[in-house]
Amino acid sequence: MDEIEKNDHDSALRVNEGIPQPPAISEESVERFKNIRRFRLTVDEYVEGILRGDRTILSRAITLVESNLPAHHALAQQIIQRCIPYSGKSFRIGITGIPGVGKSSFIEAFGMHVVNKGHKLAVLAIDPSSERTKGSILGDKTRMEHLSSHPNAFIRPSPSAGSLGGVARKTRETIYLCEAAGFDVVFVETVGVGQSETTVHSMVDFFLLLALAGAGDELQGIKRGIMEMADAIVITKADGDNIERAMRAKAELQNALHFFPPTPSGWQPLVKTCSAHLQLGIDEIWQMLEHFKQLVINNGYFDHNRNQQAKFWIHQTVQEMLTQSFYQQHEIVKLLNKLENEVLQGSMTSFEAAQRLFELYSELIVKK
Numbered sequence: 001m002d003e004i005e006k007n008d009h010d011s012a013l014r015v016n017e018g019i020p021q022p023p024a025i026s027e028e029s030v031e032r033f034k035n036i037r038r039f040r041l042t043v044d045e046y047v048e049g050i051l052r053g054d055r056t057i058l059s060r061a062i063t064l065v066e067s068n069l070p071a072h073h074a075l076a077q078q079i080i081q082r083c084i085p086y087s088g089k090s091f092r093i094g095i096t097g098i099p100g101v102g103k104s105s106f107i108e109a110f111g112m113h114v115v116n117k118g119h120k121l122a123v124l125a126i127d128p129s130s131e132r133t134k135g136s137i138l139g140d141k142t143r144m145e146h147l148s149s150h151p152n153a154f155i156r157p158s159p160s161a162g163s164l165g166g167v168a169r170k171t172r173e174t175i176y177l178c179e180a181a182g183f184d185v186v187f188v189e190t191v192g193v194g195q196s197e198t199t200v201h202s203m204v205d206f207f208l209l210l211a212l213a214g215a216g217d218e219l220q221g222i223k224r225g226i227m228e229m230a231d232a233i234v235i236t237k238a239d240g241d242n243i244e245r246a247m248r249a250k251a252e253l254q255n256a257l258h259f260f261p262p263t264p265s266g267w268q269p270l271v272k273t274c275s276a277h278l279q280l281g282i283d284e285i286w287q288m289l290e291h292f293k294q295l296v297i298n299n300g301y302f303d304h305n306r307n308q309q310a311k312f313w314i315h316q317t318v319q320e321m322l323t324q325s326f327y328q329q330h331e332i333v334k335l336l337n338k339l340e341n342e343v344l345q346g347s348m349t350s351f352e353a354a355q356r357l358f359e360l361y362s363e364l365i366v367k368k
Contacts, residue, residue, distance in 0.1 A: 041057070041060070043075065043078045043079055043082065045057070046060070046061050046075075046079045047079060047082045047083060049061075050079070050083060050177060050180050050181050051083075051086060051180060051181070053181050053182050054181075055154060055181075058154070058177060058178070058181050059156070061076070061079050061177055062156060062158075062174050062177060064076040064079065065080070065170050065173050065174055065177070066158060066170055066174075076173070079177070080173050080176055080177065083176055083177055083180035084176055084180075086179070086180040087175070087176040087177075087179035087180050088176075088179060088306070089179055089184060090122075090175075090178070090179045090183055090184045090185055090186045091184065091185050091186070091205055091206070091289070091293055092175060092186045092188065092203065092204040092205045092206070093185070093186065093187050093188070093204055093205065093206045093207075093208060093289065094187075094188045094190070094197075094200040094201060094203070094204035094206070094207045094208065095107060095187055095188065095189045095190070095208045095210065096189070096190040096197050096200065096207075096208070096209055096210065096226075097209060097210030097211065097212075097236075098211075098212065100212065101210045101211065101212045101236055102210065102212070102236040102237055102276060103189055103210055104125075104144060104189075105236075105276040105277070106210060106234070106236055106274070106276045107123060107125075107144065107147070107187060107189060108144040108145075108146060108147045108276065109274075109276035109277075109279060109282055110276070110282055110285065110286070111123060111144070111147045111150075111153060111187065112146055112147055112150065113279075113282045113283060113286055114185055114286065115147070115150050115152040115153050117286070118152075119152070119184055119185045120152045120153075120154075120182055120183045120184055120185070121147075121152060121153045121154070121183060121185045121186075121187065122153075122154045122155075122156070122175075122178035122181075122183035122185070122186045122187070123144070123147070123153065123154070123155045123156065123186075123187045123189065124156050124158065124171055124174055124175070124178070124186065124187065124188050124189070125155065125156070125157045125158070125187075125189045126157075126158055126171065126188070126189060126190055154178065154181075154183060156174065156178075158170075158171070158174070169313065169316065169317055169320065171188060171203065172203045172313060175188070175203065186204075188200055188203065188204055197226050197229060198229070201229045202309050202312050202313070202316075203309060203313075205293070205296070205302065205305065205306075206231050206232070206289055206292055206293070207229050207230050207231050208230070208231065208232055208233075208234060209226060209227065209229075209230035209232070209233045209234070210233075210234050210236050211233055211234070211235050211236070211249065211253065212235070212236060212237060213235050213237070213238070213242060213245040213246040213248070213249035213250075227253075227256070227257070227260070228260055228261075230269055231263075231265075231267060231269055231292060232269055232270050232271070232272060232285075232288060232289075232292075233253050233257075233269070233270075233271045233272070234271075234272045234273070234274055234281075234285060235249050235250050235253075235271065235272070235273040235274070236274060236275075236276065237275060237276075237277075238273035238274060238275050238280065238281065239275035239277060239278050239280065246273045247273065250271045250272075250273055253271045254270075254271045257269050257271065264301065265292075265295075265296050265299075265301045265305070266295065266296070266299055266301065267292055267295060267296065270288060272284060272285050272288065326357075326361055329361065329364055331360060331364060332357060332360060332361055332364075335356070335357060335360055336357060339353040339356060339357065340353070
């Protein structure tokens with residue numbers, strides 16, 4: 001035994017002690033885990049963070065608003081209800097125009113002008129959604145480099161996710177949160193000219209339509225319904241060789257606006273020109289907006305319009321809830337598939353099929 005121990009001691013083969021192994025769970029992992037747990041904020045923490053202007057918490061609250069998960073929706077509603085008393089103090093401006101008119105460039109130039117005047121600006125840019133991923137495909141934030149990095153600006157691109165023109169109840173609720181966070185000017189940018197403009201018009205104080213000169217007949221290129229909703233039309237890219245065309249388009253549009261009926265606000269819609277690239281006409285547009293705001297506050301239309309919008313959204317939300325409830329009924333879905341086939345075969349009219357579905361829904365509701 002002693003001989004073996006001696007041989008082991010004299011052997012050239014020797015096993016050194018290894019480097020001490022770290023514990024299975026490092027302190028860094030523990031801290032990361034604590035941060036993950038900390039991610040779950042309470043309603044009080046969300047509200048307190050929003051009211052003190054914490055953008056990270058504001059962004060997370062907006063994510064809850066945009067989520068389709070029932071648990072997130074319930075939490076978001078609690079946060080919104082707590083924030084509503086602190087909202088309503090901003091000037092809400094809807095901005096729309098056909099693709100290529102330069103909405104992002106205009107918002108960047110106009111937004112920088114607004115924040116440089118001491119205002120806090122929130123830009124809610126509604127991006128078209130990918131049909132596959134439902135995510136944003138334009139990324140307005142990447143196209144507003146200067147504005148997105150300004151301390152008094154907050155840009156939130158949101159995917160439309162197949163909703164009507166990309167705007168709906170969630171955008172209105174996001175406005176409440178931004179106002180509670182201290183943003184006194186809110187831009188709502190839409191995808192383009194379409195049905196979404198009606199929805200945007202129902203949630204803003206001023207509706208601004210951007211138009212492009214030299215892209216064809218200006219009067220036929222813009223829907224009459226959109227022009228009737230517009231409080232002002234701005235001809236973009238009025239610089240260089242395009243100035244003459246822009247001035248001609250301005251005159252044509254201004255003449256066309258005179259044929260429209262008087263607006264309930266008492267405001268006469270105007271047509272302006274601007275160049276976001278050269279910063280031309282930007283201040284004049286802001287002065288026009290301030291003049292409009294003062295006018296409608298003095299004549300009482302500002303509060304009247306906000307009240308009408310609130311009533312509109314009651315009915316709009318009820319319709320959404322009824323539609324969602326209707327299609328969540330298993331019996332409805334089952335009968336719907338059967339009736340669709342009968343309609344396609346010509347054995348039943350669409351109206352009769354709808355009536356059968358509604359009768360079944362009424363029975364289901366009464367049973368509950």
